[in-house]
Amino acid sequence: MQDSAQLRELVISAPGIPPDLLVNEVAELFMDETHGKLLSLPVLDGDRPVGVVSRARMQQVLFRQYGRELFGKKPVTAIMNDTPVVIESNTNLSEASKTVTERLKFPVTEDFVITEGGRYVGMGAVMHLLNAMEAMLAKQTKDLATAYKELKSSQLQLIQAEKMASLGQMVAGVAHEINTPLGYVKNNFEMLEMYVDGARVMMTTCNGLADVLLSPTSTEQDLRARLEEMQAMRQTLTLPADDDMTRLFADTHFGIEQISELVLNLKNFSRLDRAAADDVDLNECLDSSVMLARNVLKARINVVRQYGQLPRISCLPSQLNQVFLNLLTNAAQAIEGQGSILLRTESKDGWLKVTVQDTGKGIPADVLPRIFDPFFTTKPVGQGTGLGLSISYQIIQQHNGDIRVTSQPGKGTRFTVRLPVSKDAPPPPEEQPEEKELS
Amino acid sequence: MSAEKASLLLVDDEERVLRSLELLFKPHYKVFSTTDGNEAVAIAKRERVNVIVSDQRMPIMTGVEVLRRIREVSPNTMRLLLTGYSDLEAIVGSVNEGEIFRYLTKPWSAKELLTTVGQAAQIALSLQEEAGADATGPVPGVLVIDDDPTVVEMVKAITGSSQQVKWTVDLDEAFQTLVDNDIAVVVCDIRLRGRDISAAVKALKESNPQVLTIVQTQLQDVETLRNLINHGQIYRFLPKPARRGLLEMSLHAATRRHSSLKSAPKLAARYQVEKNETAPVAALSSKLQGFLDRMRQGRV
Numbered sequence: 001m002q003d004s005a006q007l008r009e010l011v012i013s014a015p016g017i018p019p020d021l022l023v024n025e026v027a028e029l030f031m032d033e034t035h036g037k038l039l040s041l042p043v044l045d046g047d048r049p050v051g052v053v054s055r056a057r058m059q060q061v062l063f064r065q066y067g068r069e070l071f072g073k074k075p076v077t078a079i080m081n082d083t084p085v086v087i088e089s090n091t092n093l094s095e096a097s098k099t100v101t102e103r104l105k106f107p108v109t110e111d112f113v114i115t116e117g118g119r120y121v122g123m124g125a126v127m128h129l130l131n132a133m134e135a136m137l138a139k140q141t142k143d144l145a146t147a148y149k150e151l152k153s154s155q156l157q158l159i160q161a162e163k164m165a166s167l168g169q170m171v172a173g174v175a176h177e178i179n180t181p182l183g184y185v186k187n188n189f190e191m192l193e194m195y196v197d198g199a200r201v202m203m204t205t206c207n208g209l210a211d212v213l214l215s216p217t218s219t220e221q222d223l224r225a226r227l228e229e230m231q232a233m234r235q236t237l238t239l240p241a242d243d244d245m246t247r248l249f250a251d252t253h254f255g256i257e258q259i260s261e262l263v264l265n266l267k268n269f270s271r272l273d274r275a276a277a278d279d280v281d282l283n284e285c286l287d288s289s290v291m292l293a294r295n296v297l298k299a300r301i302n303v304v305r306q307y308g309q310l311p312r313i314s315c316l317p318s319q320l321n322q323v324f325l326n327l328l329t330n331a332a333q334a335i336e337g338q339g340s341i342l343l344r345t346e347s348k349d350g351w352l353k354v355t356v357q358d359t360g361k362g363i364p365a366d367v368l369p370r371i372f373d374p375f376f377t378t379k380p381v382g383q384g385t386g387l388g389l390s391i392s393y394q395i396i397q398q399h400n401g402d403i404r405v406t407s408q409p410g411k412g413t414r415f416t417v418r419l420p421v422s423k424d425a426p427p428p429p430e431e432q433p434e435e436k437e438l439s
Numbered sequence: 440m441s442a443e444k445a446s447l448l449l450v451d452d453e454e455r456v457l458r459s460l461e462l463l464f465k466p467h468y469k470v471f472s473t474t475d476g477n478e479a480v481a482i483a484k485r486e487r488v489n490v491i492v493s494d495q496r497m498p499i500m501t502g503v504e505v506l507r508r509i510r511e512v513s514p515n516t517m518r519l520l521l522t523g524y525s526d527l528e529a530i531v532g533s534v535n536e537g538e539i540f541r542y543l544t545k546p547w548s549a550k551e552l553l554t555t556v557g558q559a560a561q562i563a564l565s566l567q568e569e570a571g572a573d574a575t576g577p578v579p580g581v582l583v584i585d586d587d588p589t590v591v592e593m594v595k596a597i598t599g600s601s602q603q604v605k606w607t608v609d610l611d612e613a614f615q616t617l618v619d620n621d622i623a624v625v626v627c628d629i630r631l632r633g634r635d636i637s638a639a640v641k642a643l644k645e646s647n648p649q650v651l652t653i654v655q656t657q658l659q660d661v662e663t664l665r666n667l668i669n670h671g672q673i674y675r676f677l678p679k680p681a682r683r684g685l686l687e688m689s690l691h692a693a694t695r696r697h698s699s700l701k702s703a704p705k706l707a708a709r710y711q712v713e714k715n716e717t718a719p720v721a722a723l724s725s726k727l728q729g730f731l732d733r734m735r736q737g738r739v
Binding site for chain 2 (some may be wrong): 176179180181182183184186187188190191194238240244247248251254255298299300
């Protein structure tokens with residue numbers, strides 16, 4: 001930024017007037033072309049400015065009756081302004097401009113004196129100063145606009161990064177969820193292949209026996225050979241007991257169902273094919289989110305659902321799912337060891353209320369007011385972007401709802417999301433000041 | 440099939456996985472199975488268990504914990520981890536605490552699992568009677584393969600005059616040292632002079648199954664580590680910078696282990712590495728490869 005621009009760049013060099021120069025002689029100087037652009041000339045004692053004499057003052061003196069006779073022969077000190085505005089050359093433009101506006105009289109009839117370490121270096125024009133200031137301001141405005149644009153785009157990038165991070169976490173979780181059924185389905189399938197291989201061999205042997213039995217030319221020896229072959233086969237090839245076989249098929253079906261369900265939930269969760277939907281059941285959204293968060297919940301955390309009857313609402317389900325998954329993940333991370341998460345939904349006075357309550361370590365009172373702030377995080381660097389809750393907050397606001405939090409350190413935290421059933425819902429019911437104890 | 444079936448203990452919190460594995464192994468093994476780590480330890484106390492295959496992430500007890508406790512109550516049981524997760528903590532724990540034979544990932548191949556468990560069972564059966572008493576005589580030495588001289592100093596400070604310590608930063612020299620000296624433990628990094636020497640670490644174990652390998656490295660890559668277990672049968676995996684207490688415990692344990700291997704050479708079969716045709720041997724120098732070949736020929 002050009003804030004460091006200094007007065008030095010505005011210096012107009014002009015020879016100084018010695019204090020004993022006569023007024024008449026100074027008047028001649030003003031006629032001189034070289035000083036044509038200056039409003040005033042400096043009076044110097046050696047290299048020290050002692051005053052300025054302005055064109056306006058000169059005219060005032062000379063135009064008076066007998067002015068030239070009265071003052072013409074006097075030294076210039078008699079008519080000069082002995083308290084000129086003097087500014088050091090290393091002063092920055094805004095500072096100089098401030099001094100000039102404070103000290104110079106209106107209308108502007110004088111220039112100001114520029115010095116360096118008290119020594120005269122030249123004159124400065126108010127007009128030039130104004131121009132320079134304007135240029136500087138224009139540049140500053142441009143810089144600010146650029147900075148704002150950059151900030152805006154990096155914020156978008158961060159929000160995108162947060163989305164990707166939570167998505168990545170979820171995908172890893174779901175991959176593991178799929179991995180378990182995939183493990184035994186694959187094993188079962190490979191076993192079935194082995195059984196079928198055995199059955200094929202058996203079938204060939206059976207056919208061989210049947211051929212011998214049916215052929216009119218078979219000898220007793222042929223028959224014995226086939227029977228022995230079959231007997232040997234019966235001893236080496238075994239299929240699992242019927243119960244085990246039934247179980248194997250049932251388990252495999254179950255595994256495939258589970259994989260299908262996970263994939264379906266994943267599809268429901270993203271719902272990229274439907275930007276907005278008008279028949280969304282929040283209980284279903286919650287179930288989807290729980291399913292996808294199963295990797296973080298696992299056996300460690302008991303999820304208790306107390307769902308109420310909810311009317312379907314119009315919303316962006318993928319965004320609400322993102323909020324619920326974020327709340328669930330946070331809750332799971334707040335719980336060290338075993339614990340539980342209570343999910344409660346209810347519909348009241350045109351509003352839906354979703355509560356996510358955990359038995360985790362709670363949020364300290366000094367941290368609580370900041371949790372929705374962008375970039376605020378208590379997680380170690382690199383583990384949280386600090387945008388999860390702030391994005392959740394934005395999403396709920398865009399849905400004309402609100403999101404609140406209560407927490408008791410050591411006991412747990414409760415997030416409450418409220419959403420209007422329809423656009424023309426009455427204002428939200430005021431919550432009782434503090435809800436029941438967390439338990 | 441021989442009169443004596445090997446016994447196999449399966450531990451997984453998912454019942455369907457257990458049922459599936461039971462069905463796979465039932466024709467060939469005496470199979471025990473449980474979803475509970477505590478129960479697994481109880482079974483190993485009560486019954487002879489030749490091989491255990493355990494899941495890692497389970498609510499009651501992690502697989503590493505199960506294997507560690509099985510190792511205490513039934514040291515001859517061959518231990519395998521079968522897991523869908525590849526987190527570093529689990530894999531390091533499985534080496535250092537579980538001293539496992541193989542680290543296998545889900546989903547698995549039924550045929551390969553049969554083969555691997557078959558190998559483990561064979562080793563276990565052949566070892567059943569081998570107790571392995573402490574050997575007497577001079578204590579064999581330690582070979583350090585590491586760029587960092589402070590590692591050698593630390594090893595020397597730990598062993599004092601009780602064990603000879605050799606140091607080299609050259610792989611050919613390292614293999615020659617193993618031929619010329621009685622070495623119990625190799626302490627090495629898997630990066631030497633900026634190159635990955637994990638192939639050499641694996642080759643070393645393959646040709647010297649009685650030598651125990653302690654890998655100390657900054658590198659924390661799950662896949663590399665899994666390979667070092669399955670193909671290199673490393674004995675300990677320690678983080679760098681080296682910590683004296685940890686290294687001291689590992690060195691003592693390795694030296695003790697080596698002396699029981701020496702008294703009962705068959706025990707070294709426990710450390711059989713997985714043969715891998717595609718194992719990258721490109722990293723081995725031709726001279727080194729020559730050494731290996733000569734050593735193998737001398738052995739057979």
